Amino acid sequence: xxxxxxxxxxxxxxxxxxxxxxVFLIFFATPxxxxxxxxxxxxxxxxxxxxxxxxxxxxxxxxxxYGLMMYxxxxxxxLTSYVNIGDRIIPQITAAAPITLSxxxxxxxxxxxxxxxxxxxxxxNKGKFVDPLVMFFGIAAISIPVYWLGEMVSxxxxxxxxxxxxxxxxxxxxxxxxQNPWQWALHLFFPWLTLASLYAGIYARVLxxxxxxxxxxxxxxxxRAKGLSERRILYRHALRCSLISIVSLFGxxxxxxxxxxxxxxEVVFGLQGVxxxxxxxxxxxxxxxxxxxxxxxxxxxxxxxxxxDVIYAYIDPRIRVVA
Amino acid sequence: xxxxxxxxxxxxxxxxxxxxxxxxxxxxxxxxxLSFDVGTKEVLGIVGESGSxxxxxxxxxxxxxxxxxVSISGSVRFEGREILGLSDTEMQxxxxxxxxxxxxxPMTALTPVYTVGWQIVEQLxxxxxxxxxxxxxxxxxxLAEVGIPDPKSRVNHYPHEFSGGMRQRxxxxxxxxxxxxxxxxxxPTTALDxxxxxxxxxxxxxxxxxxxxxxxxxxxxxGVIAEIAHRVVVMYAGRPAEIGxxxxxxxxxxxxxxxxxxGAVPRAxxxxxxxxxxxxxxxxxxxxxxxxxxxxxCQYRMxxxxxxxxxxxxxxHLDACWLSDEQRLEIRSTVTVRGES
Amino acid sequence: xxxxxxxxxxDVVKSFASRRRVKGIRSLNTAVNGVSLxVKRGETLGIVGESGCxxxxxARCLVQLLPVTSGHVEFNGVELTTLSRRQLxxxxxxxxxxxxxxxxxxxxxRTVGDIVADPMRINKIGSDAEINARVxxxxxxxxxxPTALRRYPHEFSGGQRQRxxxxxSLSLNxxxxxxxxxxxxxxxxxxxxxxxxxxxxxxxxKLTYLFIAxxxxxxxxxxxxxxxxxxxxxxxxxxxxxxxxxPLHPYTEALLSVVPELNDTDAPRRERIIISGDVPDPADxxxxxxxxxxxxxxxxxxTTEKPDFVELRPGRFVACHHPxxxxxxxxxx
Numbered sequence: 002x003x004x005x006x007x008x009x010x011x012x013x014x015x016x017x018x019x020x021x022x023x024v025f026l027i028f029f030a031t032p033x034x035x036x037x038x039x040x041x042x043x044x045x046x047x048x049x050x051x052x053x054x055x056x057x058x059x060x061x062x063x064x065x066x067y068g069l070m071m072y073x074x075x076x077x078x079x080l081t082s083y084v085n086i087g088d089r090i091i092p093q094i095t096a097a098a099p100i101t102l103s104x105x106x107x108x109x110x111x112x113x114x115x116x117x118x119x120x121x122x123x124x125x126n127k128g129k130f131v132d133p134l135v136m137f138f139g140i141a142a143i144s145i146p147v148y149w150l151g152e153m154v155s156x157x158x159x160x161x162x163x164x165x166x167x168x169x170x171x172x173x174x175x176x177x178x179x180q181n182p183w184q185w186a187l188h189l190f191f192p193w194l195t196l197a198s199l200y201a202g203i204y205a206r207v208l209x210x211x212x213x214x215x216x217x218x219x220x221x222x223x224x225r226a227k228g229l230s231e232r233r234i235l236y237r238h239a240l241r242c243s244l245i246s247i248v249s250l251f252g253x254x255x256x257x258x259x260x261x262x263x264x265x266x267e268v269v270f271g272l273q274g275v276x277x278x279x280x281x282x283x284x285x286x287x288x289x290x291x292x293x294x295x296x297x298x299x300x301x302x303x304x305x306x307x308x309x310d311v312i313y314a315y316i317d318p319r320i321r322v323v324a
Numbered sequence: 325x326x327x328x329x330x331x332x333x334x335x336x337x338x339x340x341x342x343x344x345x346x347x348x349x350x351x352x353x354x355x356x357x358l359s360f361d362v363g364t365k366e367v368l369g370i371v372g373e374s375g376s377x378x379x380x381x382x383x384x385x386x387x388x389x390x391x392x393x394v395s396i397s398g399s400v401r402f403e404g405r406e407i408l409g410l411s412d413t414e415m416q417x418x419x420x421x422x423x424x425x426x427x428x429x430p431m432t433a434l435t436p437v438y439t440v441g442w443q444i445v446e447q448l449x450x451x452x453x454x455x456x457x458x459x460x461x462x463x464x465x466x467l468a469e470v471g472i473p474d475p476k477s478r479v480n481h482y483p484h485e486f487s488g489g490m491r492q493r494x495x496x497x498x499x500x501x502x503x504x505x506x507x508x509x510x511x512p513t514t515a516l517d518x519x520x521x522x523x524x525x526x527x528x529x530x531x532x533x534x535x536x537x538x539x540x541x542x543x544x545x546x547g548v549i550a551e552i553a554h555r556v557v558v559m560y561a562g563r564p565a566e567i568g569x570x571x572x573x574x575x576x577x578x579x580x581x582x583x584x585x586x587g588a589v590p591r592a593x594x595x596x597x598x599x600x601x602x603x604x605x606x607x608x609x610x611x612x613x614x615x616x617x618x619x620x621x622c623q624y625r626m627x628x629x630x631x632x633x634x635x636x637x638x639x640x641h642l643d644a645c646w647l648s649d650e651q652r653l654e655i656r657s658t659v660t661v662r663g664e665s
Numbered sequence: 666x667x668x669x670x671x672x673x674x675x676d677v678v679k680s681f682a683s684r685r686r687v688k689g690i691r692s693l694n695t696a697v698n699g700v701s702l703x704v705k706r707g708e709t710l711g712i713v714g715e716s717g718c719x720x721x722x723x724a725r726c727l728v729q730l731l732p733v734t735s736g737h738v739e740f741n742g743v744e745l746t747t748l749s750r751r752q753l754x755x756x757x758x759x760x761x762x763x764x765x766x767x768x769x770x771x772x773x774x775r776t777v778g779d780i781v782a783d784p785m786r787i788n789k790i791g792s793d794a795e796i797n798a799r800v801x802x803x804x805x806x807x808x809x810x811p812t813a814l815r816r817y818p819h820e821f822s823g824g825q826r827q828r829x830x831x832x833x834s835l836s837l838n839x840x841x842x843x844x845x846x847x848x849x850x851x852x853x854x855x856x857x858x859x860x861x862x863x864x865x866x867x868x869x870x871k872l873t874y875l876f877i878a879x880x881x882x883x884x885x886x887x888x889x890x891x892x893x894x895x896x897x898x899x900x901x902x903x904x905x906x907x908x909x910x911x912p913l914h915p916y917t918e919a920l921l922s923v924v925p926e927l928n929d930t931d932a933p934r935r936e937r938i939i940i941s942g943d944v945p946d947p948a949d950x951x952x953x954x955x956x957x958x959x960x961x962x963x964x965x966x967x968t969t970e971k972p973d974f975v976e977l978r979p980g981r982f983v984a985c986h987h988p989x990x991x992x993x994x995x996x997x998x
Contacts, residue, residue, distance in 0.1 A: 128392060218432065219433050226419055228450055241438075242435065
């Protein structure tokens with residue numbers, strides 16, 4: 002186990018280092034771009050530019066600059082924004098992270114419930130009309146872009162119907178769980194549904210395929226020969242084995258989402274989560290903010306893939322021997 | 325006994341079983357008019373090449389052919405009770421409870437994510453009112469009985485931690501767990517090496533002597549039949565070509581297909597000079613002739629073979645061939661039908 | 666090297682790095698553990714053994730599809746193990762393979778005519794017209810209809826595909842054909858057709874066969890001499906008939922005793938010797954004789970000292986401290 006953790010930690014550091022170097026180089030090494038003028042604004046006078054260069058250490062060689070940024074980000078933890086001068090990056094991220102986590106937590110519950118039951122129902126009714134129906138909803142949910150769906154949901158709930166059936170829907174924004182759990186859930190309800198729809202569609206389709214494959218395996222024939230009920234065969238044997246491939250999908254999806262990939266949903270619903278923060282950083286070309294968000298994201302992706310490996314070993318005994 | 329009368333001691337009697345599948349290319353008659361009996365404590369071998377319908381026949385009678393386009397007709401009596409057309413729930417108590425099954429590939433026959441003990445316990449508890457603890461004790465006993473060393477710890481191991489031969493022992497332990505009256509073994513040793521095959525056949529023979537269950541063994545290997553079976557059904561293109569006691573079929577086979585089958589096997593125990601071959605390939609299940617199914621490949625084909633031969637013969641040795649006894653005697657005296665030099 | 670030896674292997678070893686750790690050390694999986702043999706011109710040498718005994722790996726090492734870890738392979742008097750890919754090419758042509766799975770070993774997207782013609786095209790032998798004529802001739806030789814040249818592999822049955830595989834292997838006029846389980850995927854009646862075809866082709870083209878199979882009956886039928894493999898080693902090698910009639914190695918004896926026999930004569934059945942347990946992991950090889958943990962006649966000597974592979978009787982090589990049935994075979998004079 003210790004070996005496993007050490008190995009994972011090393012790979013996390015390697016991934017984060019590689020990504021940070023890439024982000025850094027894209028920002029600074031793009032030819033013909035003067036970072037000082039980006040920070041100070043295009044119309045700034047040469048004197049101001051010099052001042053800015055000195056203040057941000059932009060006149061020093063690239064590796065030193067990179068080192069300084071990492072030092073301020075990870076060790077002194079006082080890296081500040083290039084745009085909103087004086088704003089520290091880390092508190093912004095720690096403030097945004099709970100919002101993102103809340104959004105993803107609820108969406109995960111919904112998409113697992115809907116996705117797994119959809120997949121099971123479709124596989125169980127293969128060859129009847131229910132199967133193509135479920136699969137149609139699945140493909141529809143996958144194909145609808147999140148920003149469009151989000152805008153539509155906002156339009157419907159906040160528009161003409163806001164005074165009648167959707168009066169209970171808040172005007173957007175976020176209430177923390179510790180402050181008021183009911184309002185927390187209410188504020189996040191539609192963002193959850195919006196984010197979950199895509200993943201529910203994907204999971205239902207993937208699970209259906211896995212289940213149908215597994216139902217043709219030899220061990221299912223053995224289970225029938227043992228005199229088990231069709232129900233037990235489906236849930237205890239076929240579904241259990243099908244979940245193995247769902248888990249790897251799930252881990253990566255959650256990692257990427259927590260890392261900021263829920264950006265579109267956050268922006269559409271005005272939730273100031275990590276995705277939204279990254280979006281701000283990108284709009285303003287605010288390198289420290291981008292760097293902070295990217296590092297945070299990379300960390301979660303690596304963490305999630307490590308979690309997947311652990312869960313994998315738990316649900317698939319064949320992996321355990323190797324690990 | 326002739327197939328028309330139902331003997332009193334038959335555990336399984338199959339009469340005129342037909343299984344067909346509706347496909348886009350037409351109707352495939354996988355099994356066509358199969359009748360046989362399995363007596364108490366008898367080992368019946370069903371031998372045939374791939375596509376002969378030997379597995380489909382056994383699977384269909386237990387409701388294991390789950391294809392919407394299948395139609396099954398005939399009669400299958402298990403201990404005097406008709407089991408064709410039983411509901412799913414009724415069939416579930418027959419399967420695993422009164423009829424145990426062993427399959428060809430032990431590597432894939434067990435669910436990979438559960439321990440072997442869990443899987444045996446699952447079956448025990450599906451058919452008996454047993455506590456989990458008692459079932460685990462019984463599972464450990466069963467593993468010991470099929471010769472798995474250190475059963476107390478092995479009961480908690482997963483299938484992938486066993487070798488092929490050991491997995492087949494687990495499958496056998498599972499099949500025998502509810503003391504079935506009948507054991508159906510579908511190519512139980514085909515995927516195994518010859519030394520492992522010997523272990524498994526030996527084990528099946530010993531367990532059968534102890535438990536007294538009847539066995540139907542499905543195989544393509546005449547040698548396996550000779551090792552373990554009392555009687556044989558030779559199948560070709562879904563139809564029975566010959567049925568009889570094992571020694572009679574091996575030593576005085578009556579059907580030309582059986583001659584070919586026996587002569588085609590290279591032997592480890594005697595020198596074979598040139599193998600007898602059956603020309604051509606197995607008949608496509610879509611194009612089975614209306615007459616004798618084997619006629620297109622048969623070198624003794626006659627005009628009458630355009631008509632389907634009945635299964636007939638003396639006493640318990642029956643065959644479906646138009647050749648007369650005199651013709652057969654003449655053929656067997658002039659041609660080497662077996663592979664010896 | 667005498668002229669009648671086409672292929673000679675000396676102490677061939679092939680190990681793979683194993684993912685498993687034995688006693689904490691990443692072990693080597695020695696699939697072939699020091700095999701020496703000779704294949705004589707025009708003969709069929711059968712190699713028989715159970716799954717995992719290393720017979721297929723040995724075959725691949727002999728034709729240089731896999732590099733050997735150590736040891737020598739001489740073909741037509743030329744040492745192959747030290748040659749570069751380019752230098753190997755002319756020798757490769759002389760050694761062709763027939764594989765087990767007729768479904769997997771033919772490219773499904775090429776017509777069977779192309780499959781048979783490809784080796785000639787790659788080696789630039791003859792014009793298009795000549796190659797075409799040769800393909801037709803090969804089809805006839807292996808008993809296939811030459812009008813089926815433009816069809817794809819999936820349109821053929823297993824037996825026909827194996828004939829196509831054989832036609833392909835013959836297209837370059839090889840002197841050695843290495844057949845790895847060529848009939849084990851086929852039904853008995855089709856298997857008999859393919860075996861008879863291979864026998865006929867051997868007579869017609871003066872081929873030398875290295876025939877690898879797990880089926881003891883098939884190997885006896887086709888082979889002039891037979892080598893029995895266990896856990897990466899040849900434990901017994903000799904004339905097929907003599908070896909099958911009176912096996913000297915306890916493993917061979919046990920193996921032959923348990924082959925299912927047809928009770929078609931009144932001759933008593935061989936006493937069955939059922940050896941217990943499974944083949945050990947080649948990454949965790951027993952000390953001394955590899956067979957000793959399962960051997961019915963093993964002694965302390967067998968657990969410590971590895972027996973040499975020696976000629977105990979004329980033409981009969983055995984690696985055993987306690988050979989069986991010695992009195993039944995005439996000694997070397």
